[in-house]
Amino acid sequence: TIFVEHGDKSLDRNGKVACIVQSGSVGVEALGYASNTGYGMRAFVGLGNKCDLDEIDFLYYFAQDRKTNCLGFYLENIEKGRQFLTAARKASKEKPVVVLKAGRTHTAVSAVSSHTGKLAGSDNVISGALKQFGIQRVYDDEEFCDATKALSMLSGAPGNxxxxxxxxxxxxxxxxxxxxxxxxxxxxxxxxxxxxxxxxxxxxxxxxxxxxxxxxxxxxxxxxxxxxxxxxxxxxxxxxxxxxxxxxxxxxxxxxxxxxxxxxxxxxxxxxxxxxxxxxxxxxxxxxxxxxxxxxxxxxxxxxxxxxxxxxxxxxxxxxxxxx
Amino acid sequence: TIFVEHGDKSLDRNGKVACIVQSGSVGVEALGYASNTGYGMRAFVGLGNKCDLDEIDFLYYFAQDRKTNCLGFYLENIEKGRQFLTAARKASKEKPVVVLKAGRTHTAVSAVSSHTGKLAGSDNVISGALKQFGIQRVYDDEEFCDATKALSMLSGAPGNxxxxxxxxxxxxxxxxxxxxxxxxxxxxxxxxxxxxxxxxxxxxxxxxxxxxxxxxxxxxxxxxxxxxxxxxxxxxxxxxxxxxxxxxxxxxxxxxxxxxxxxxxxxxxxxxxxxxxxxxxxxxxxxxxxxxxxxxxxxxxxxxxxxxxxxxxxxxxxxxxxxx
Structure with missing residues (x-):
């Protein structure tokens, strides 16, 4: 597990988005986005193979962290599905939670080495569960950065x-x-x-x-x-x-x-x-x-x-x- | 009508896409795309209010032009619909023709000052007509540049x-x-x-x-x-x-x-x-x-x-x- 608390002012200033990613490259691209066009990153955590800490530990941490106002996850598998969803739901009452869950289709799911199979079944089930628990789903790294940037800088809309x-x-x-x-x-x-x-x-x-x-x-x-x-x-x-x-x-x-x-x-x-x-x-x-x-x-x-x-x-x- | 034949090597080299646009800014952005990341522009024509030449004149010209291998149009209204479609169909037998026709929805259509009303009715009719005549439709300037770049550089695909x-x-x-x-x-x-x-x-x-x-x-x-x-x-x-x-x-x-x-x-x-x-x-x-x-x-x-x-x-x- 990599844990980078953001200190590089040339990359970002007063960022409020915590990015917790299971793929290093996705997180690095969020950093790249920051240095290109401004983004607002508070911290970037690479979960690696989760041998010590997993997404739930960081969810708890950043849900409490006063300097964070938006949480973004890139996940390929969610091992403790119910626990993650419950904690994310609680966090979402205060701060937007965005999840990029890759592996939507049959072939993509087999490409993900899913360990426990929890929530790794039908993608519709995952979409439904995320929606039900008040989590916003995105589908690629561009959308991930765009969503967390908007949700971190602007607080919803009075109407449509x-x-x-x-x-x-x-x-x-x-x-x-x-x-x-x-x-x-x-x-x-x-x-x-x-x-x-x-x-x-x-x-x-x-x-x-x-x-x-x-x-x-x-x-x-x-x-x-x-x-x-x-x-x-x-x-x-x-x-x-x-x-x-x-x-x-x-x-x-x-x-x-x-x-x-x-x-x-x-x-x-x-x-x-x-x-x-x-x-x-x-x-x-x-x-x-x-x-x-x-x-x-x-x-x-x-x-x-x-x-x-x-x-x-x-x-x-x-x-x-x-x-x- | 502006007619710019591309001569700036710092912007592009050996470009083969002819861009014929009814909105100057869309064409300028294609030029910007070229200078940012490379694109392949052969020529850029701003139609203005079409007081002298219109899209059909340029369609004929670039369909014949040996240095052009892909035609891209940004159009808000197509005045001589049947003539444009017939000429575009003929051109498309040799070279891909891409059309960004803005004004898809009711409000958008009223935003376009359509002069003759030809083809300005239902957007489904326009989509159907373009498809029937072998023209590829796109929906914003990013897709316009992406499509014409790919179609100019690569010649189709043997399968999917x-x-x-x-x-x-x-x-x-x-x-x-x-x-x-x-x-x-x-x-x-x-x-x-x-x-x-x-x-x-x-x-x-x-x-x-x-x-x-x-x-x-x-x-x-x-x-x-x-x-x-x-x-x-x-x-x-x-x-x-x-x-x-x-x-x-x-x-x-x-x-x-x-x-x-x-x-x-x-x-x-x-x-x-x-x-x-x-x-x-x-x-x-x-x-x-x-x-x-x-x-x-x-x-x-x-x-x-x-x-x-x-x-x-x-x-x-x-x-x-x-x-x-």
Whole structure:
């Protein structure tokens, strides 16, 4: 068992995600993600062959650890299934618990050297059990990092109505497609903006701005227009989540937009997720956004998926509350 | 209409993909993709508002252009639907044609300022029409770049049986999960390796190598072991596609592996797709692989998806052949 408490400031700052992984390489990639684009890692534990400590020991530890606010597991076999699930359920009442359980299909299961066979049977059983115990399941290392990053930086979503703000029309349309796409994790809908919101945005921007959701303020927009439009969306009672498509290419948009968005996030209870991209500068923008406290992703699909993790988390928390 | 014939060697070399886009930003991101990780762009055309030339003009041009071997379109509306489809079908007999048609859902469709309404109705109709005319559809800019890159660098797949070679066990299992996952584009199956192949790999590597598919030669493997295992998989008659999980982290693996894999690809009719990742060095590895002629992606899901594009392309080509 490797146990690395994160001390390298060049990799991460004030990270709150504990990664407990049965495959060293998956953990190393989470570290790599951190150094590329910012991630928020608190600790990284490689379980190895679990000869001394196993996932449950670390689950107990990080569930208690005040510096951890999100737990992520990469597991190939869960030996003491019932004990893990019960402890994870307890932890999940306070902090999101994410599990990447590999070996979904028949061939994949045989590829995993499962020792005890507990929970190693049908993958549907595993999915059902994880869901029942309030654990969020992911399917690869990218999704693992994306989910724990979002859940560590943003605390759920009040609802599932998403507003999209963009300066690039095509990406607004693609984003809408992803939001309205059927997905078993958590359904999202496009928010219906109030007339007041639409008027505010039009006044703050251009007569030709498309003020229905997705809001397209066009590549002629500047920082102030972006900022005021974002305010209007955050203050619209019909909006639960905002996805900002933040491109730094338009001439009116500057790096100051990072701090503008970061300030709004601090003042708002609604989650704001950023999608940004700009060739070779993408990773650096995402890292700068991360250091300012903004959760950002380099693809439309990943940004929308992050919104689904938040809605899923809120659903889990609500279920726990109803049980009390 | 912008028309950029690609001349910047620092961005790309010998690119063969023509990108014809109705949204400038999508095209710019394809350029960014090229400069990040290598892509293979021949030309990039921004259609603007199509006041002089439209997608059909460029379809005719690049279908004839000898330096182009793959056409990619980002379109929000297709005004002359029948003409576009007929011309695209003709082009597709020779070269893969990929279309990113945004505006899938009701809200997204209203977000697109569709002028003529032709083909702008039901998204299922568009999907059906594209499929019927031998055009491959994608859903965001990442998939657009991934598909055109694979289809430009690799010419289809003889079948859908995939072998996975890995030095990181967990990623082999995840890759198997993605391969066996249901997908409407093209079903893939895990290849069943012959006893002879399994013995060859075991002899070339370790007694403890997992020689069933996915083949896990472990992090103790070196370049020679990787190379010989890859030979065995390529020569197995039961294998149509190979996905190599190529990590440069293990001590026995060097940068020479890039040329080793590139040489095999040149000598083989079977497509080889690489998944590689290593924190901040990922993009550079993918770019170096690209310059050596190897199609590589930074996530398991994207590598497996690339295999599906190839199988889909082969299905389209077979259908055209049967029609003659």
């Amino acid at each position: 109505r998403v507003a999209v703000l963009t300066a690039a029309g095509g990406y607004g349309v693609m984003c809408t497609d992803f939001i309205e796409k059927k997905d078993t994790r958590a359904p999202l809908v496009m928010a219906k903006l109030s007339k007041d919101t639409q008027n505010r945005i039009k006044e703050a921007t251009f007569p030709f701005t498309a003020c229905e959701n997705p809001v397209d303020i066009t590549a002629s927009a500047d920082d102030r227009m972006f900022s005021e439009s974002l305010d209007a969306l955050i203050e619209d009672a019909g909006v639960d989540i905002i996805i900002c498509i933040t491109f730094f290419a338009p001439p009116g948009i500057t790096e100051n937009l990072i701090d503008i968005v970061a300030d709004k996030i601090k003042q708002s209870d609604k989650p704001v997720i950023v999608f940004t991209k700009y060739g070779p500068f993408t990773d650096n923008s995402i890292k700068n956004l991360f250091y300012a406290g903004v959760t950002a992703y380099p693809s439309v699909g990943r940004a929308v998926r992050a919104a689904r993790f938040l809605v899923e988390r809120t659903t889990i928390k609500k279920r726990f509350e109803q049980e009390v | 049986r995939v072998a996975v070679l890995t030095a990181a066990g967990g990623y082999g299992v995840m890759c198997t999960d993605f391969i066996e996952k249901k997908d409407t584009r093209a079903p893939l199956v895990m290849a069943k390796l012959s006893k002879d192949t399994q013995n060859r790999i075991k002899e070339a590597t370790f007694p403890f190598t997992a020689c069933e598919n996915p083949v896990d030669i472990t992090a103790s493997a070196d370049d020679r072991m990787f190379s010989e295992s890859l030979d065995a998989l390529i020569e197995d008659a039961g294998v149509d596609i190979i996905i190599c999980i190529t990590f440069f982290a293990p001590p026995g693996i060097t940068e020479n592996l890039i040329d080793i894999v590139a040489d095999k690809i040149k000598q083989s009719d079977k497509p080889v797709i690489v998944f590689t990742k290593y924190g901040p060095f990922t993009d550079n590895s993918i770019k170096n692989l690209f310059y050596a002629g190897v199609t590589a992606y930074p996530s398991v899901g994207r590598a497996v998806r690339a295999a599906r594009f190839l199988v889909e392309r082969t299905t389209i080509k077979k259908r055209f052949e049967q029609e003659v």
